[in-house]
Amino acid sequence: MIPSLEFKSVVDQNKKIHPHKFILWVAIGSIIMMFAGLTSAYIVKREQPGWTTYTTPLAFYYSTAVILISSLTIFLAGKSFTERRMIRYRKMLAATLILGLVFILLQWLGFRHLWATGTTFHGSGAGQFLYIIAGLHALHVFGGVIALFVLWLRARNTRIRSYNMVPVDVVSTYWHFVDLLWIYLFIFFLMVQ
Amino acid sequence: MMSTDLTIHGHGEAVVSHDTHGGEHEVHHHKETFITKYVFSQDHKMICKQFLITGMIWAILGGLMSVLFRLQLGYPDSTFPWLEDVLGKWAKGGKIQPEAYYALVTMHGTVLVFFVLTGGLSGTFANFLIPLQIGARDMASPFLNMLSYWFFWMASVVMITSLFIETGPASGGWTIYPPLSALGDANMGSKGGMDYWITAMALFVVSSLLGGLNYITTILNMRTKGMSMTRLPLTIWAIFFTATLGVLSFPVLLSGLILLLFDRHAGTSFYLSDIFIAATQKALPNEGGSPILFQHLFWFLGHPEVYIIILPAMGLVSEVMAINSRKPIFGYMAMIGSLFAITILAFLVWAHHMFVTGLNPFLGSVFVLLTLLIAVPSAIKVFNWLTTLWRGNIRLTPAMLFAIGFVSMFISGGLTGVFLGNSTLDIHLHDTYFIIAHFHIVMGVSAFMGMFCGVYHWFPKMYGRYLNNTMSYIHFWVTFAGAYLIFWPMHYEGLAGMPRRYVEYQGWASFNQFGDLNRFISTVAMVVFAVQLMFVFNFFYSIFKGRKVTTQNPWQANTLEWTTPIHPGHGNWPGEIPEVHRWAYDYGKDGKDFILQTEPLGADEQHH
Numbered sequence: 001m002i003p004s005l006e007f008k009s010v011v012d013q014n015k016k017i018h019p020h021k022f023i024l025w026v027a028i029g030s031i032i033m034m035f036a037g038l039t040s041a042y043i044v045k046r047e048q049p050g051w052t053t054y055t056t057p058l059a060f061y062y063s064t065a066v067i068l069i070s071s072l073t074i075f076l077a078g079k080s081f082t083e084r085r086m087i088r089y090r091k092m093l094a095a096t097l098i099l100g101l102v103f104i105l106l107q108w109l110g111f112r113h114l115w116a117t118g119t120t121f122h123g124s125g126a127g128q129f130l131y132i133i134a135g136l137h138a139l140h141v142f143g144g145v146i147a148l149f150v151l152w153l154r155a156r157n158t159r160i161r162s163y164n165m166v167p168v169d170v171v172s173t174y175w176h177f178v179d180l181l182w183i184y185l186f187i188f189f190l191m192v193q
Numbered sequence: 194m195m196s197t198d199l200t201i202h203g204h205g206e207a208v209v210s211h212d213t214h215g216g217e218h219e220v221h222h223h224k225e226t227f228i229t230k231y232v233f234s235q236d237h238k239m240i241c242k243q244f245l246i247t248g249m250i251w252a253i254l255g256g257l258m259s260v261l262f263r264l265q266l267g268y269p270d271s272t273f274p275w276l277e278d279v280l281g282k283w284a285k286g287g288k289i290q291p292e293a294y295y296a297l298v299t300m301h302g303t304v305l306v307f308f309v310l311t312g313g314l315s316g317t318f319a320n321f322l323i324p325l326q327i328g329a330r331d332m333a334s335p336f337l338n339m340l341s342y343w344f345f346w347m348a349s350v351v352m353i354t355s356l357f358i359e360t361g362p363a364s365g366g367w368t369i370y371p372p373l374s375a376l377g378d379a380n381m382g383s384k385g386g387m388d389y390w391i392t393a394m395a396l397f398v399v400s401s402l403l404g405g406l407n408y409i410t411t412i413l414n415m416r417t418k419g420m421s422m423t424r425l426p427l428t429i430w431a432i433f434f435t436a437t438l439g440v441l442s443f444p445v446l447l448s449g450l451i452l453l454l455f456d457r458h459a460g461t462s463f464y465l466s467d468i469f470i471a472a473t474q475k476a477l478p479n480e481g482g483s484p485i486l487f488q489h490l491f492w493f494l495g496h497p498e499v500y501i502i503i504l505p506a507m508g509l510v511s512e513v514m515a516i517n518s519r520k521p522i523f524g525y526m527a528m529i530g531s532l533f534a535i536t537i538l539a540f541l542v543w544a545h546h547m548f549v550t551g552l553n554p555f556l557g558s559v560f561v562l563l564t565l566l567i568a569v570p571s572a573i574k575v576f577n578w579l580t581t582l583w584r585g586n587i588r589l590t591p592a593m594l595f596a597i598g599f600v601s602m603f604i605s606g607g608l609t610g611v612f613l614g615n616s617t618l619d620i621h622l623h624d625t626y627f628i629i630a631h632f633h634i635v636m637g638v639s640a641f642m643g644m645f646c647g648v649y650h651w652f653p654k655m656y657g658r659y660l661n662n663t664m665s666y667i668h669f670w671v672t673f674a675g676a677y678l679i680f681w682p683m684h685y686e687g688l689a690g691m692p693r694r695y696v697e698y699q700g701w702a703s704f705n706q707f708g709d710l711n712r713f714i715s716t717v718a719m720v721v722f723a724v725q726l727m728f729v730f731n732f733f734y735s736i737f738k739g740r741k742v743t744t745q746n747p748w749q750a751n752t753l754e755w756t757t758p759i760h761p762g763h764g765n766w767p768g769e770i771p772e773v774h775r776w777a778y779d780y781g782k783d784g785k786d787f788i789l790q791t792e793p794l795g796a797d798e799q800h801h
């Protein structure tokens with residue numbers, strides 16, 4: 001890594017919320033706009049001729065359950081961290097990470113099922129939007145998985161002990177966000193066909 | 194008292210604390226190599242210079258493209274054998290080929306709008322001014338800030354590469370409307386060049402987002418003691434709204450581009466329906482798509498984008514104008530209010546670019562109303578600038594001239610916006626040279642004026658030297674007069690119905706009357722371009738050879754950047770960050786010419 005200086009003045013700057021957390025919140029706003037753009041496009045397209053639909057594969061229900069559980073595990077990870085129970089913290093991080101990967105796998109299986117039942121890239125209906133929207137969402141989950149992995153690596157390193165809560169908070173907030181985002185998208189897909 | 198902590202990353206959580214004040218290089222605890230100082234720098238001042246110089250290179254390239262296509266427009270009957278030597282098959286027989294012409298206008302628009310006036314302008318001044326003017330050591334995340342530049346750099350490399358591929362760069366206009374942009378068979382520029390374009394723009398969006406997140410967060414969270422939001426200079430307010438616009442609208446462009454990419458390569462039909470390609474004599478199977486959908490997604494970014502370009506320029510101009518009138522900016526709160534109004538309205542008017550797409554006329558009239566509403570905050574701003582000048586103690590520095598030039602251009606171009614905002618008039622004016630005139634004056638030239646104003650004013654802070662004054666004045670007057678001479682006559686061509694985006698017009702008898710005018714425009718364009726090269730020379734020459742700055746505050750301004758050493762190190766202030774006691778515009782108050790923001794209030798002074 002490039003050694004760098006980051007200047008933080010302790011007293012003379014009003015910091016109600018850590019800047020890195022704030023950055024995340026703004027980024028979340030930005031990501032929301034991206035999906036808002038896509039779901040608006042979906043709604044507009046739905047009114048037009050040639051709209052096709054699909055039946056929701058079972059895998060998506062499972063994946064929804066999985067990502068919900070993963071929100072619980074990341075919550076427990078944060079709690080363990082504040083209580084300085086580092087072993088449990090590491091376990092919970094790992095659990096979340098694995099659940100995240102399982103989620104992505106289930107989405108993939110859902111896609112495979114759709115493809116096999118005739119919803120391919122041809123056309124411009126609900127299925128094609130689903131591939132793109134859910135695919136982009138899975139990509140965001142994958143970003144979270146990488147962040148979890150970095151946290152986990154850091155937690156394994158026993159030489160440097162960090163009790164800095166900020167990175168944990170940032171990652172868990174992001175994780176809850178991608179969870180909620182999927183819930184929203186899933187309900188959207190079920191309701192608006 | 195206050196203390197300053199340095200956290201050194203990459204070495205665990207080592208914390209060095211020091212309370213002493215003193216020498217200029219006090220904060221340089223880490224070893225700087227050439228790489229960390231000039232290349233992968235995390236110092237906002239260096240990142241600013243990287244954006245500025247990359248932006249200048251882009252501006253030269255983009256400007257050169259316009260000279261080439263103006264050559265064709267001004268001299269459609271002549272041949273220029275040297276062009277073939279330079280451009281090869283793109284200028285067969287010394288004449289710019291239609292494909293080359295379209296590629297040139299497309300790249301010119303893309304480069305100037307995104308790479309120069311968005312990346313270059315925001316990147317330069319947000320990076321430079323935010324920490325210096327709010328009193329912070331650096332950005333909230335210097336690392337993301339560095340990434341922001343390097344994504345910009347990668348976007349630049351991809352976009353430049355597309356100029357050299359065999360089928361040429363994208364050529365469907367800077368707005369890359371499908372179906373043309375989705376079908377490689379329909380157009381040379383829709384082959385590989387379009388993929389490069391999409392990739393480059395995706396990287397560009399990432400760069401903008403990383404930058405914008407940082408700008409917003411830094412402004413809201415890292416202000417020094419006493420720097421309340423209403424004491425911020427207007428530059429910072431403008432940059433804040435610019436970043437907000439970008440963070441909320443660029444992702445939508447990305448959405449649109451992703452759908453386009455799938456239409457191009459995966460066989461989806463989001464934008465495609467019922468198409469027959471003449472070149473291959475093929476009917477495409479795509480059905481159910483809507484090209485209008487792309488226009489909605491594009492202009493949902495596209496309109497905010499034009500304000501992303503102009504707001505920073507407005508901020509720079511407001512600041513420079515107050516300083517060089519030796520008067521407080523008139524209507525400080527109204528300036529913030531109108532910036533805010535413009536930001537909100539910018540999200541609500543995008544369909545005024547789509548009046549003739551078969552938009553529901555009722556919807557159209559809603560967009561007419563909202564569009565014309567933008568004239569109100571715009572007019573408030575103009576009024577405030579003029580009243581700031583009114584009976585001021587005006588110093589006509591080069592920066593000030595460009596600030597005044599900005600206001601002039603913004604008025605001229607804003608007025609034609611009111612024409613276009615009426616959908617009934619727009620039916621006639623859409624896609625004519627009137628549009629070209631409108632947006633070059635109100636956006637292109639205005640934003641350049643604002644950017645030059647900023648460069649001339651802050652160059653001494655950036656490099657510790659002055660630009661050469663004679664060249665600066667020549668630069669201003671030729672650019673100012675030249676811009677009017679180039680773009681004003683285009684209104685007449687547009688009113689006469691002359692459409693934009695055609696390689697030649699001899700086929701239309703009705704436009705033959707403009708032959709001389711086009712030649713005139715092209716000639717002036719070349720002169721103005723040459724003068725920009727002189728500016729570039731002045732810029733680089735002055736970095737090394739310019740007159741040295743010897744006082745901390747050469748313009749006698751109030752803001753915090755002028756309380757730093759002439760050559761500030763990383764961390765900006767050698768000792769503590771100063772505390773702020775007043776707003777940025779106490780000029781000519783109580784018989785004093787100017788009062789720094791760090792000056793405590795006198796006994797009989799009221800809080801601001």
Ligand code: HEM
Nearest residue numbers: 499503545546564568607610611613614623624632635636
């Ligand atoms: C009073 C304020 C303004 C109004 C009412 C207005 C209105 C319009 C309208 C209706 C169009 C579409 C014309 C058409 O394509 O048929 C247009 C085009 C355009 N305007 Fe404005 N405008 C205003 C100010 C501005 C400002 C401040 C900027 C930039 C800083 C700007 C940049 C542009 C650009 C870039 C285009 C053309 C894009 C293209 O088709 O390539 N306008 N304007």
Ligand SMILES: [Cu+2]
Nearest residue numbers: 496543545546
């Ligand atoms: Cu617009």
